[in-house]
Amino acid sequence: MDYGLDTKSTRLKTFNTIFIITWLLIACFPFIWTFWGSFKVRADFFSRSDWWYAISAFNTLIETGGKFTINAYTQAWTEGEFWKASKNTIIVTVFVVSISLFLGTLGAYALSRSTEKYAFWILMAALIFRAMPHITLVSGYLFPFFELQIWGILPTTIVVLVAINQPFTLWLLYSFFKTVPKELDESALIDGCSYFQAFRHIIMPVMWPGVITAGLFSLMLAYNDFTVTALLLNQENHTMVPKIQSYLGTNQHEGNLMWAVSAVVSATAPLFMLVMFFQRQVISGLTAGAVKG
Amino acid sequence: MPNKTFFWFFLPTGLAMILFIGLPIISTGIQSFYAQHDQVVKEVKKCDPFGCTVSIVVDNETTSKIREAKPLGKFNGFGTYTDRNHLAVEEIKKFWNETESFGAFVDQVNNLPFYKALIFTLTYCLFVTPNVLLLGFIIALSLNAVARKIRGPLIFGTILPMIVTPLVGSLVLFWMIDSQGIIGANIQNLMNDPYLSLKSSKTLTWITIIIYGIWHHSPFAFVVFYAALQTVPQEPIEAAIIDGASRFQRIKHIVLPHIYPVVTFVALISLMDNFRVFEPIIGFSAEGSAQSLSWLIYDNLVNEEVILFGSAAATSMMTIIGIAILLAPVLIRTWKEFKTAR
Numbered sequence: 362m363d364y365g366l367d368t369k370s371t372r373l374k375t376f377n378t379i380f381i382i383t384w385l386l387i388a389c390f391p392f393i394w395t396f397w398g399s400f401k402v403r404a405d406f407f408s409r410s411d412w413w414y415a416i417s418a419f420n421t422l423i424e425t426g427g428k429f430t431i432n433a434y435t436q437a438w439t440e441g442e443f444w445k446a447s448k449n450t451i452i453v454t455v456f457v458v459s460i461s462l463f464l465g466t467l468g469a470y471a472l473s474r475s476t477e478k479y480a481f482w483i484l485m486a487a488l489i490f491r492a493m494p495h496i497t498l499v500s501g502y503l504f505p506f507f508e509l510q511i512w513g514i515l516p517t518t519i520v521v522l523v524a525i526n527q528p529f530t531l532w533l534l535y536s537f538f539k540t541v542p543k544e545l546d547e548s549a550l551i552d553g554c555s556y557f558q559a560f561r562h563i564i565m566p567v568m569w570p571g572v573i574t575a576g577l578f579s580l581m582l583a584y585n586d587f588t589v590t591a592l593l594l595n596q597e598n599h600t601m602v603p604k605i606q607s608y609l610g611t612n613q614h615e616g617n618l619m620w621a622v623s624a625v626v627s628a629t630a631p632l633f634m635l636v637m638f639f640q641r642q643v644i645s646g647l648t649a650g651a652v653k654g
Numbered sequence: 655m656p657n658k659t660f661f662w663f664f665l666p667t668g669l670a671m672i673l674f675i676g677l678p679i680i681s682t683g684i685q686s687f688y689a690q691h692d693q694v695v696k697e698v699k700k701c702d703p704f705g706c707t708v709s710i711v712v713d714n715e716t717t718s719k720i721r722e723a724k725p726l727g728k729f730n731g732f733g734t735y736t737d738r739n740h741l742a743v744e745e746i747k748k749f750w751n752e753t754e755s756f757g758a759f760v761d762q763v764n765n766l767p768f769y770k771a772l773i774f775t776l777t778y779c780l781f782v783t784p785n786v787l788l789l790g791f792i793i794a795l796s797l798n799a800v801a802r803k804i805r806g807p808l809i810f811g812t813i814l815p816m817i818v819t820p821l822v823g824s825l826v827l828f829w830m831i832d833s834q835g836i837i838g839a840n841i842q843n844l845m846n847d848p849y850l851s852l853k854s855s856k857t858l859t860w861i862t863i864i865i866y867g868i869w870h871h872s873p874f875a876f877v878v879f880y881a882a883l884q885t886v887p888q889e890p891i892e893a894a895i896i897d898g899a900s901r902f903q904r905i906k907h908i909v910l911p912h913i914y915p916v917v918t919f920v921a922l923i924s925l926m927d928n929f930r931v932f933e934p935i936i937g938f939s940a941e942g943s944a945q946s947l948s949w950l951i952y953d954n955l956v957n958e959e960v961i962l963f964g965s966a967a968a969t970s971m972m973t974i975i976g977i978a979i980l981l982a983p984v985l986i987r988t989w990k991e992f993k994t995a996r
Contacts (some may be wrong), residue, residue: 368810369799370872372817373901377796377800378800379754379914380796381796381800382792382806383810384793384812385808385812387812387869388729388811388812388869388873389811389814391826392814392818392826394826394830394836395826398829406829406837407829407832407834407835408834411832411835411839412835412836412839413841415836425951434786438789451774452855464667465667465990467664467666467667468663468664468666468667471655471659471660471663471664472664474655475660475898476655477657477660478662481992483664483668483707485670485985486672487670488981489981489985490676491673491926492926492977492980492981493675493679493949493974493977494929494930494932494947494977496930496932496948496951496952496955496970496975497682497951497970497973497974498674498675498678498679498682498950499677499955500685500951500952500954500955500963500965500966500967500970501677501680501681501682501685501970502674502678503679503680503955503961503963504681504685504725504726504963505681507725508725518672520674521674523670523674524670524673524675525674525675527667527670527671527675528671528675531667535756538959539868539991556655556659556663560663576948581817584819585800585818585819586819587820587931587933588932588952589817589822590681592952592955592956600819602819602822605821605822605825605962606821606936609825609939616724622829625822625825625826626791626981628822629818629822632817633814633817636810636813636817637810639812640806640809640813643813643817643882644731644809644877644880644881
């Protein structure tokens with residue numbers, strides 16, 4: 362927003378610049394630091410004697426002969442079986458995104474074109490469902506899933522994540538479909554299309570921007586989830602985030618911190634790249650429900 | 655849209671939500687009235703040349719038989735809700751009668767697991783939510799004033815803390831703040847106290863988790879406020895400038911009233927998210943000094959000997975009630991608006 366009449370004093374400008382730089386440092390430095398540290402050995406990144414070792418790479422030089430090492434990565438991906446976790450994450454993410462978009466577009470389209478009272482109540486119920494802490498839902502799942510013997514496998518987790526994701530997807534796509542003019546599909550109905558045909562041939566071609574935003578959010582939910590995947594999957598099927606937690610170790614067995622560091626970097630990098638690419642969609646999605654009030 | 659068409663369009667997503675969100679809540683409700691079976695014990699008489707001794711051992715066979723017959727556990731009514739690990743009705747009564755001052759009473763109550771978790775969860779919400787709103791708004795104002803060309807990368811940098819999962823976000827911070835990390839070690843040097851560390855102090859742990867919460871949630875508030883700022887009309891602002899309003903006055907009297915609905919939206923969403931705080935406790939390995947309601951449920955569910963379904967379910971139900979209380983004002987307001995709109 363450019364104020365035509367607004368002139369800023371230099372002092373204000375300097376203050377503003379300093380503030381933004383400080384904030385960006387706070388926001389980004391931890392990631393940069395972790396990325397840097399993932400190429401060091403444990404004795405450097407978690408140094409007991411001197412934190413400067415993380416920069417001068419004192420122990421890394423002694424242990425590996427170079428200033429940087431990719432040992433943590435190779436070990437975590439092979440020995441730590443991080444490849445398996447990322448394979449599981451890819452499976453879960455792909456299925457969750459496609460299924461929840463399929464269900465979500467149909468449902469949200471119906472909601473946006475319905476003039477009945479129940480559409481409002483369904484949206485309210487979805488809002489309440491959105492507020493449920495995931496862990497309370499998981500505590501409801503565990504017992505029935507044990508009894509039905511469907512605990513620990515990927516399909517169960519996929520279905521659960523799709524369901525948990527539906528309220529948000531419905532709200533997002535609902536507000537998006539509201540902006541698509543009604544006349545568009547109404548004229549198709551007059552020409553003799555069924556509702557499904559109108560949806561298939563008239564709405565689908567114009568709905569991509571909204572679908573991409575909703576898809577990104579489903580992806581981030583499935584990719585980032587810890588609560589559901591940690592408790593509903595067995596060791597063998599763990600996705601990346603619970604895997605990272607298992608590297609941390611517990612009181613009983615010691616973990617391997619450097620594996621966790623490199624795994625964090627490996628898991629975060631694709632996400633950052635994706636968001637960099639789709640930044641506009643992420644921001645429009647976050648504000649979709651909000652700006653209209 | 656005719657009801658029948660609506661039904662078929664909505665069926666898949668409705669079914670998914672009923673089966674995996676509606677039913678689990680009911681299932682949690684039922685489970686909360688049951689408790690796991692006690693272990694059956696039997697007396698075993700052992701005789702040897704020096705005489706007979708009677709010892710009590712666990713009868714594994716009978717125990718597992720009972721567990722198989724009634725996997726849900728034994729009916730416990732509201733027993734789980736009132737026991738020491740939850741509402742602790744008897745303990746509270748006892749403390750109330752025994753302690754002399756109110757402060758001592760609060761101290762005692764603070765040692766009960768459920769109240770301890772509740773207090774942490776509420777403190778976290780209370781400190782994080784307003785700060786998130788404030789910081790998010792300041793960043794939005796500040797970024798709104800820089801040249802349009804460089805805003806893209808600045809926005810990307812700003813939203814990074816939000817897009818990583820809370821576990822990863824808290825780990826990344828923890829590795830720096832820990833006594834062996836870059837910030838922790840420097841603070842030790844600065845304070846000249848080699849034993850200063852996150853784990854040693856409860857207050858420090860709470861402050862760290864709250865700071866983490868602000869760091870993680872502010873970008874969300876920023877994004878929404880930033881988008882809302884783009885819709886503020888220019889004419890009133892220009893008029894105010896001509897009338898000699900200061901920058902602060904312009905924000906207070908023009909910008910804030912305009913984006914007010916958005917502020918309530920952000921406050922609501924961030925309150926809901928803060929109430930379920932859980933992953934940072936694991937990321938900071940702060941279980942010792944900070945426990946939240948969600949963490950209590952998680953702890954019951956990963957219990958090593960036997961999963962405490964009943965206990966977890968009772969905490970879950972109380973968390974849901976808490977959420978309902980938080981949401982109630984919004985729901986009532988929406989309902990009133992809906993009624994007047996009709």
